[in-house]
Amino acid sequence: MSITIPQLSTISLPPLLGASLEELKAWVQEQGQPAYRGKQLHDWIYNQGVRSLADISVFPKKWRSQLAEIPIGRSTIDHRSVAPDGTVKYLLRLTDGQVIETVGIPTYKWKQRRENPNSLDRLTVCVSTQVGCPMACDFCATGKGGYQRNLQRHEIVDQVLTVQEDFQQRVSNIVFMGLGEPLLNTDNVLGAIRCLNQDVGIGQRNITVSTVGIPGRIRQLAQHHLQITLAVSLHAPNQALREKLIPSAHHYQIDDLLAECREYVEITGRRVSFEYILLAGFNDLPEHAEELAKCLRGFQSHVNLIPYNPISEVDYQRPSSDRIQAFEQVLKQHNTAVSIRYSRGLEADAACGQLRASK
Structure with a gap:
């Protein structure tokens, strides 16, 4: 098609x-x-x-x-920091002086690394789609700094080429999980996906687009019949809890969001991933897991449990390992596909929820 x-x-x-x-x-x-x-x-x-x-x-x-004066559209690296796990955070300065953040996440071939320290199995880039973010999620550093503008398609593609050049390794995977809400910048995100797929040569199935959920936009995305992975930031099993974490959820009922996700699966034949940040004592109880499993019953989906990565502005805590595993077990008992995703780049403030376009 x-x-x-x-x-x-x-x-x-x-x-x-x-x-x-x-x-x-x-x-x-x-x-x-x-x-x-x-x-x-x-x-x-x-x-x-x-x-x-x-x-x-x-x-x-x-x-x-x-x-000579015609621009290609490349940024400059304003700052570069490396976490102990090899994750690299870049602050990129755009032509108008704005600064965005992108992250290079290497996965090494551990068996070969002793002989060749640069032996990569894959290289993932976490790209930004906006300067700042208007969604203001309570647990996320990005939204604390406000929103400036959408990124143009060349500014999105540039992030991938920058990481590729710095690592001297072809990028294999892309996640649209950096600064911003991708589905508030749909045209430029779609244009960047086309370019990254057809011009840079990255398979669509190796591209993930994350969204908090914007009314009608998941349905709109489905109409393009892409082979990408859609990741929906759910973070709560009911409307009341979700509104406490995500202000925009007040305008988008969780039942409507899940109905749109079901449509996405029907139209594309691709399962939806649900991102669920675990916050100690807030959304990590067994009853929350029971409720989440009930929400997702009967359609093609997968849950990524993400232990909370701390930021200075709020006092949420990461759950204990026992609490995380107990939550996972409840989902498994209800036949909900689930995995635990521990974020990379934590020490460099480059992990999920920590991006803020600052050193």
Whole structure:
């Protein structure tokens, strides 16, 4: 089935990052160059990581000088910090001076690491979709800093290329779980997914889009029939608890959210992942697990339990290991697919819920 994703207009193409091969061919022809220059441009942007058109040595020297001021759309690394587990947090400065955060998460081939410390099994990038976040979830550092603007598609794609270049390793997986709510920036997120899939070469099944849930947007996403993974930040088994954690939940009843998720499964044939941050004494009791299992009964889903990662603004606590495992066991007893996900990059404030675009 065909996938409809917004395309760039060649009239307003620059920054060039995020454009498809056909769009770049059309653009170079508008500049009076043969179409094959578009293929060269595509290779230099996506495979060689060029940051200035003046550096593309296969282009005629005269034309290169004319292109020197046309932006490709790359950011600069403002700060880089490494956690003991190898996770790298980047603060990236955009062309308008705004700063966003992205995270590179390496998974090593442990058997080979003694001989080759850089032997990676996979490299995941956690990308941001907005400068800040308007959702203001109570347990999350990102929402504490407010919201500035949506990221453009080239600013999303740039994050992946930056991590790829820094690690000198091809990125294998992408999670849209950084700053911002992806489904409040749907067009740019869809455009970035197209680019990352078709131009950078990352399979759709290796891409996860996370959302708190925006009325109608999950249904809208389903209409594109993508093979991505949808991850819904649920974090509570009922409306009252959810509203305490997620202010926007006041406008979106949990029953309506779950109904839309069921539609997503029916339309796409893809299961939905539910993210559930465990907060000690708040949403981690056995009765909460019972209620959650009842909510998810009868449709294709999976629960990721995420022990809370602390931030300074609130005094939530991470549950004990026994409490976490007990919650998991209740879900398993009700035949709910579940796993525990311990976040990477905790020591560098790069873990789930800790991102805030600051050192």
